Amino acid sequence: MTSTEQNRRKYDALADRYEEIFFYVADMGRELVDYAAPPPGARLLDVGAGRGAVARAALARGCAVTAVDASAGMVSRLAADHPEIEAHQRDAEALGFPDGSFDVVTAGFVVQVLTEPEVALTEFRRVLAPGGVLALSLERQTVGRLAWLHDLNREFFGGGSGAAMTAEHLDALLAGAGFAAPVNVEVDIPKPLPDPAALWDWLAPRGVAEAVDALPTDRAVTFRERFFRGAEEMHRDGGIVLEFGATLHKATAP
Numbered sequence: 001m002t003s004t005e006q007n008r009r010k011y012d013a014l015a016d017r018y019e020e021i022f023f024y025v026a027d028m029g030r031e032l033v034d035y036a037a038p039p040p041g042a043r044l045l046d047v048g049a050g051r052g053a054v055a056r057a058a059l060a061r062g063c064a065v066t067a068v069d070a071s072a073g074m075v076s077r078l079a080a081d082h083p084e085i086e087a088h089q090r091d092a093e094a095l096g097f098p099d100g101s102f103d104v105v106t107a108g109f110v111v112q113v114l115t116e117p118e119v120a121l122t123e124f125r126r127v128l129a130p131g132g133v134l135a136l137s138l139e140r141q142t143v144g145r146l147a148w149l150h151d152l153n154r155e156f157f158g159g160g161s162g163a164a165m166t167a168e169h170l171d172a173l174l175a176g177a178g179f180a181a182p183v184n185v186e187v188d189i190p191k192p193l194p195d196p197a198a199l200w201d202w203l204a205p206r207g208v209a210e211a212v213d214a215l216p217t218d219r220a221v222t223f224r225e226r227f228f229r230g231a232e233e234m235h236r237d238g239g240i241v242l243e244f245g246a247t248l249h250k251a252t253a254p
């Protein structure tokens with residue numbers, strides 16, 4: 001199975017609870033559209049639109065919005081929730097729109113999940129009119145006081161230090177795709193949680209419960225014990241906060 005196909009299946013399975021699990025995407029969608037600052041009436045294409053966090057913010061600013069996503073599940077939810085948005089199932093790397101069709105292209109938390117982001121960026125440039133704006137958001141890895149949890153995950157499940165795309169890497173990809181004047185800004189999105197159980201409830205649907213269930217029983221018990229011990233300590237010592245961060249990127253098509 002290709003990673004594009006794996007992505008499609010992953011997001012199909014998530015479609016009905018995506019914005020409930022990833023609580024920050026709605027706010028970040030508004031932030032990204034404010035950063036792009038499209039004038040009312042701008043033709044805006046939102047790529048990897050998911051449930052429409054970015055697309056509906058663009059609609060609220062008076063843009064003519066087209067949204068595409070590789071996942072059929074996401075597209076059908078978005079089309080049902082927002083009939084004013086023209087929604088299509090399309091691949092970011094082969095959008096199928098004529099050259100210069102849009103004034104603005106947005107993609108919220110998408111480039112880092114693509115198999116070939118450089119191909120997609122070239123495609124975004126192709127569908128933008130000269131002088132058009134591309135606006136992207138990228139998750140920023142902020143470990144902070146959750147270092148104990150990252151270490152625990154790495155000890156039990158390995159990996160964990162995988163090469164996430166950085167803001168510098170994305171700016172280099174933008175320049176390589178021929179975009180001019182890339183700029184970016186950092187945004188923090190802290191999420192305080194009330195207690196250790198809430199931290200478990202946050203992680204469980206993100207693959208952790210499944211991974212723990214797949215461990216031999218004694219390892220699974222040890223993982224849970226150490227997880228709750230670490231979470232209790234954090235709770236006592238200043239409270240549990242998920243420290244999310246993102247960078248918003250903007251560049252211009254030549």
Ligand SMILES: C[S@@+](CC[C@H](N)C(=O)[O-])C[C@H]1O[C@@H](n2cnc3c(N)ncnc32)[C@H](O)[C@@H]1O
Nearest residue numbers: 011025048049050053069070071091092108109
């Ligand atoms: C992290 S979600 C972001 C969704 C939305 N932009 C938001 O901010 O809430 C990534 C989205 O990209 C879509 N996606 C992944 N690979 C894609 C591809 N090759 N072409 C188009 N969409 C893709 C997924 O289906 C998913 O909806």
